[in-house]
Amino acid sequence: MIETRDLHRSYRIGKKTIEVLHGVNLNIAKGEKVFLCGPSGSGKTTLLYTLAGLERPEKGSVHIAGIDLYSLGRKAQAQFRNQSIGYIFQNYHLLPELTAVENVAVPGAIAGINRTEEAMMALEQVGLKDRADHLPAELSGGEQQRVAIARAIVNQPAVLFADEPTGNLDSNTSKEIMEILMKLTDFHNVTLIIVTHDQGLTKAGDRTLIIRDGKISE
Ligand SMILES: Nc1ncnc2c1ncn2[C@@H]1O[C@H](COP(=O)(O)OP(=O)(O)OP(=O)(O)O)[C@@H](O)[C@H]1O
Numbered sequence: 001m002i003e004t005r006d007l008h009r010s011y012r013i014g015k016k017t018i019e020v021l022h023g024v025n026l027n028i029a030k031g032e033k034v035f036l037c038g039p040s041g042s043g044k045t046t047l048l049y050t051l052a053g054l055e056r057p058e059k060g061s062v063h064i065a066g067i068d069l070y071s072l073g074r075k076a077q078a079q080f081r082n083q084s085i086g087y088i089f090q091n092y093h094l095l096p097e098l099t100a101v102e103n104v105a106v107p108g109a110i111a112g113i114n115r116t117e118e119a120m121m122a123l124e125q126v127g128l129k130d131r132a133d134h135l136p137a138e139l140s141g142g143e144q145q146r147v148a149i150a151r152a153i154v155n156q157p158a159v160l161f162a163d164e165p166t167g168n169l170d171s172n173t174s175k176e177i178m179e180i181l182m183k184l185t186d187f188h189n190v191t192l193i194i195v196t197h198d199q200g201l202t203k204a205g206d207r208t209l210i211i212r213d214g215k216i217s218e
């Protein structure tokens, strides 16, 4: 479902070059739940962005469901992302001026479809139906995270990327969010890649990848 070949990505600040991805090869099957671990600054977010079509690698390729992501034109790529990829950002990325249900309906709106009904259903799935009309500022951190999950699943993506979805949450809320994610992805046979610092959570996955020195090991 997700296949990468020899991914390279570095950042240059002044004269210094940081090699973040240094030849990453991955092969992830449909419906697999894969955890991605590694120290802070090791490139987890960079890798997720690259896999999701949000950051072009300097070298190498990403295939999702057989589609060569970076060979698509900008418009086709955005459309493919909208239809097939869900993304839960490390810091939620909710639009502050939109209510919870409006935020969840955004991917539909981008595709030119009114998805208010589906957005309400997605909010119900994450247990937040009664907060649908709250603005992000009127929600707790865990609730905002659940809105971000609902938004990521509303288009029923084949692949879901989650960047530390339980990062700032207490252990009970973390467990709850994790259970919601696992249940939803099981139900739709979604391929899930999820970043976490919490080794305790990785039991719920099929395998765990470690990123270190720009390379992946299992
Ligand atoms: N736009 C950028 N310009 C320059 N350097 C960057 C940029 N984005 C990331 N980096 C550097 O690349 C490295 C990898 O960053 P990345 O965000 O992928 O790490 P991470 O594994 O997600 O870390 P964390 O666990 O703290 O979220 C870091 O050393 C970071 O400083």
Ligand SMILES: [Mg+2]
Pocket: 044, 045, 046, 090, 163
């Ligand atoms: Mg990160």
